[in-house]
Amino acid sequence: MTRNRADADGVPQAIMATYYAQRASAGLIIAEAATPNAVGQTYPNITAIHNEAHVAGWRHVTDAVRAAGGRMFLQLQHGGRVGHPDTSGLTPVAPSAVPLPDTIFTPSGHQQAAVPREMTVDEIHSTVEDFAAAARNAVDAGFAGVEVHAANGYLLHQFLAKGTNHRTDAYGGSVEGRIRFVVEVVRAVTDAIGAERVGVRIAPGLTVNGIEEGDTESIYPALVDALADIGPAYLHVVFADPDNPVFQEIRKNWPGTLIANPVLGWGGPLPADGGRLAGERLLAAGADLISLGRAFLANPDLVERLRIGAPLNPVRDRGLMYVGGEDGYTDYPVLADARDAARLPEPVAS
Numbered sequence: 261m262t263r264n265r266a267d268a269d270g271v272p273q274a275i276m277a278t279y280y281a282q283r284a285s286a287g288l289i290i291a292e293a294a295t296p297n298a299v300g301q302t303y304p305n306i307t308a309i310h311n312e313a314h315v316a317g318w319r320h321v322t323d324a325v326r327a328a329g330g331r332m333f334l335q336l337q338h339g340g341r342v343g344h345p346d347t348s349g350l351t352p353v354a355p356s357a358v359p360l361p362d363t364i365f366t367p368s369g370h371q372q373a374a375v376p377r378e379m380t381v382d383e384i385h386s387t388v389e390d391f392a393a394a395a396r397n398a399v400d401a402g403f404a405g406v407e408v409h410a411a412n413g414y415l416l417h418q419f420l421a422k423g424t425n426h427r428t429d430a431y432g433g434s435v436e437g438r439i440r441f442v443v444e445v446v447r448a449v450t451d452a453i454g455a456e457r458v459g460v461r462i463a464p465g466l467t468v469n470g471i472e473e474g475d476t477e478s479i480y481p482a483l484v485d486a487l488a489d490i491g492p493a494y495l496h497v498v499f500a501d502p503d504n505p506v507f508q509e510i511r512k513n514w515p516g517t518l519i520a521n522p523v524l525g526w527g528g529p530l531p532a533d534g535g536r537l538a539g540e541r542l543l544a545a546g547a548d549l550i551s552l553g554r555a556f557l558a559n560p561d562l563v564e565r566l567r568i569g570a571p572l573n574p575v576r577d578r579g580l581m582y583v584g585g586e587d588g589y590t591d592y593p594v595l596a597d598a599r600d601a602a603r604l605p606e607p608v609a610s
Contacts, residue, residue, distance in 0.1 A: 270308025284330030340415030413469025
């Protein structure tokens with residue numbers, strides 16, 4: 261849930277400590293994406309985790325969340341072709357020189373996406389090491405672990421998909437070739453900080469950021485089997501549909517903890533229940549845990565609201581998500597504030 265509240269160099273700011281501490285009642289906070297190297301930056305003012313300033317900035321955040329009784333994993337995300345020289349100062353890299361088909365937001369507004377440079381094998385290897393170093397930095401910054409982001413059309417997902425991976429070497433072509441980079445990243449990260457501190461995020465069939473997988477039914481069973489051999493703490497399936505055969509196959513074959521994120525629409529209105537019913541369907545289909553995103557943006561006390569059936573704050577103007585500052589970020593009321601404002605009675609326990 262990228263919120264663009266870091267500084268231009270990717271260092272988390274003080275307001276982020278307030279934001280995450282407000283949401284410390286979550287069972288686990290999976291923090292917004294942080295880039296493992298400079299070329300992986302996607303948009304302006306997103307977070308990073310590849311130098312000491314980033315570590316120090318994130319440490320303020322994790323200290324605040326821990327003091328409020330919470331725990332956090334940090335999501336590690338390399339944008340791949342989802343980036344721009346005006347943002348990072350570098351030409352984006354990708355498995356193949358296939359540009360993002362959309363415009364991309366930069367410091368000077370929306371621009372046509374740049375044609376990425378195809379990664380050399382040496383660059384692939386060094387990027388794997390960057391992910392491992394980022395994981396170590398995250399632990400140094402006070403995170404309980406990391407989530408490797410292999411979804412939503414970013415670099416790892418680009419390697420998985422036929423539409424963006426036209427390579428003919430060991431990192432392309434066959435299913436085994438296209439999953440290789442993801443598997444190597446996850447193995448390097450687990451070797452760096454321990455499998456019990458690592459999760460992996462995937463999004464089977466998702467077409468956001470121009471992704472065309474081509475063979476979703478083949479690529480994910482192979483990827484899940486390979487990841488199971490490494491043994492990370494959890495697999496996080498986003499935009500999960502309990503009726504989808506691919507999700508059902510993943511649940512059957514994944515031996516560990518499965519986190520599922522319900523399909524609530526991309527940018528559409530949030531259900532009045534914040535995704536609770538959709539989450540319960542996924543639990544009934546075998547998920548062990550449910551992740552919720554947008555509902556937490558507007559409801560710092562989402563857990564308590566879901567527990568007692570209280571109404572949810574609506575997410576305000578979408579533009580406020582990415583512009584910086586307190587508006588639409590740290591100024592959403594919790595239940596006590598809302599009751600005071602509306603003179604609502606306290607709920608009665610039954």
